[in-house]
Amino acid sequence: MAIPRVFISSTCYDLKHIRENLKYFVRTIGYEPVLSDEGDVFYSPSSHTHDSCLKEVSTCQIFVLIIGGRYGGEFKGSSHSITNNEYREAIKNNIPVFALVEQAVHSDHYLYQKNIKENPHFAEKIAYPSCDNIKIFHFIDEVRKQAENNALFPFKDFSDMEQYLKKQWAGMMYDFLDSRLDVANSKVTNKLLDDLSLATRKSEELIKVLLKATSSETADETIQNVSTKVQAEEFLRLIKTKFGFNKFGAKIVNQLNDIELDEHWFNYLSSINGFYLEEFEHDNEMRIVIWGPNSQGIEIGHYAGDGKKFSIDTEMERSYRAFRAISLKDREKLVRDFDEQF
Template identity: 65%
Template sequence: MASPKVFISSTCYDLRYIRENLKYFIRTLGYEPVLSEDGDVFYNPRGHTHDSCLEEIPNCQIFVLIIGGRYGGKFKETDHSITNAEYKEAVKLKIPIFTLVEQGVYSDHNVYTKNKKNDTVDYSKIIYPSSDNNMIFEFIDEVRKNTINNAIVPFRNFADIEDYLRKQWAGMMYSFLSNQNEEDRLIDTLSMLGTMNERIELLSKEILNSVGSNDSKITVKLYEEMLANECIRDLSFWKIKPSPAAILNNETVEKLVAYYGKSIKVNKDKGESITGVISGVGELSSMKYDKIVKCYNDIREFIISYLGENNINIEEYIEKHKEDTL
């Protein structure tokens, strides 16, 4: 069974104990940690090792960024760090990012921010107790200035990281399930509304034009039977919504479809795999075609029989409802 892969991005040396604890924590959740020092990254002999790290990120579903006091080695031919390059790749791929900053570095960043625009202080010469490079602060600013995926949380020890990630990932799962349930409810609602709209569209004309008349009651009954007929439902998918009079006026489904300016194509070579389409570009399997023909004949016979039971002449009914066939 597939499990989410979590890419852990940080400088390796000053945060080794954090990375080791993260590895075991992630495994206890049933997820798969990806750490460069554990051989989880394939280092292609034909490429640079830095590129190999970036190429592994698209295979991951979660990205954990830990920012400590060491800026780390620079990414090939650039001024930013390898960790920064990994972060940029995760942003580009829109992978969920969870950023944590060591508490001392977080405090140093606050001092850096307050003095950066102070003309009386050369902020570049300030020595920070927990950070070895001002570019760490610029990295933090880069994360914070993103319009999305930009949460930053300080940590004092691994317990803080574990507590934060446990809550965040539980929230992420809750959000996913809630959105999925909401989507399913929306689909059900739209389906119900679509069915209701179809019934209203087919019945409203008769009801509004002759409320209470015996003819309208009979026509409503015919429409109800038609709506329950699979052939009529299939035809409605291709914008063919026949009236009882139109069905009476067309002895076969081919004639009915042609009356509405469309055609049926039957492909007898493709067997049962084709689901069936009525259009200028689609085809019907033989099985689907036979089923539609039978259903159409059944509903037409019902209409004729029902009108006969109510002593209604078919020709007179067609004449009276000829406008419905347009």
């Protein structure tokens, strides 16, 4: 019977005891731990040891990342650490990552963040007691700023790690069992959606016929106005979904109505309280992300050559054009009515 393989990634020396305890914990729940310092990685005679580690990552089903105070050795031909590249390999292969960071390092990272905002040059120069290299903080930022699978849990000792992983893996099992029910339910839902789509198209055609029969001169304009309002409401729905809102609330509703509409939807949103644009380096490339008040964001572009290159989010672009096209009065009513639904 096949069992899940768990790749344990960290610097080997400062976290040796943690790695040892984690190895036995993984075995007690029936999984297979994979540690590079235990001979669990096949080092091919025709490959560099670093490449062999990355290849082994791709054969595992779970990836545990432990970030401690040592940066560790650098990956061949790179300024990034071996652990850094193992993590990226897991992300590339869509392997579930469970990331943990030592509490002292986590506290130093918080201090680094405050320093970097107030005095970036100073923040890069001073020493942090729990870390031997500020690249550790850059690594933490990389984990936290992933679009998904970006949880990072601070731990004081192994018992913290054990409790956290037990809960997370139990939750993952529950998710798997629940998804089996979802597959069956989705078949029924898809049939209902197909029927609803057909009924909607029939209703649209019937309304067009009735409008043209009663007022042929303004029928086309009326139909277009209705269509534009529906698309404008889609813009609000996308904001709610992509930025993790349950409800906008009075403050954001007022700002959605009061703030001047920019040509670009992301500039418009970045003027609203809690939304902001951020540029940061990832995979040796400067990325541009718009973040919302709930710490959920959308990557909207990157730097290419000498300038910025923005991605095109077709749904956001189309619905924002409609949102700009409707009158201020219609827009205010649309925003209020939309938020009152939830």
